[in-house]
Amino acid sequence: MIDHITIGVSDLDKSKLFYKKAFAPLGYSLAFGKESVFWAFDIGNGCLFEIQRTDEKPPFTHLHVAFRVKSKAEVDAFYRAALEAGASDNGAPGPRPNYAPNYYACFVLDPDGYNIEAMINEA
Incomplete structure (x- = not known):
């Protein structure tokens, strides 16, 4: 099962606002994060959708997928x-x-x- 997916975004504040509004009808909500670094949205069943700044240095990449084993x-x-x-x-x-x-x-x-x-x- 996928535990969480993280995507890189060019404008963290703009993307945070976008996903907060777009996810509202689905019942998904902002769960936690760190200002100017990343935000995690609870999408149910213990799974997260995360956004992070794209200018982060390794080990971060533009796409991250975590499989729960x-x-x-x-x-x-x-x-x-x-x-x-x-x-x-x-x-x-x-x-x-x-x-x-x-x-x-x-x-x-x-x-x-x-x-x-x-x-x-x-x-």
């Missing part, structure tokens, strides 16, 4: 398989306590340079 072993297996398939490392599997206390993830760059994540956020 069932175990840390799946995060590790995805990482190994992706590297073997030609991805570049963008963050080895491990805890990410700065995201959430139980967050465990890895990050790879696909052949087009997009940031792809496998993650679990469970105790």
Whole structure:
């Protein structure tokens, strides 16, 4: 399942306002963020749609997709398989306590340079 998708935007304030208005009829709402950096919208079922400034430096890319998996072993297996398939490392599997206390993830760059994540956020 997709946990969250992040897209780069050229004008964060303009995009925040746009998505707030466009998502209102769908019942999606602004969940959290950091002024001048990114905003996350709750789109249901624990999933997020995020926008971020496009001038951020790596490890951020213009498109980021995070896949929610069932175990840390799946995060590790995805990482190994992706590297073997030609991805570049963008963050080895491990805890990410700065995201959430139980967050465990890895990050790879696909052949087009997009940031792809496998993650679990469970105790």
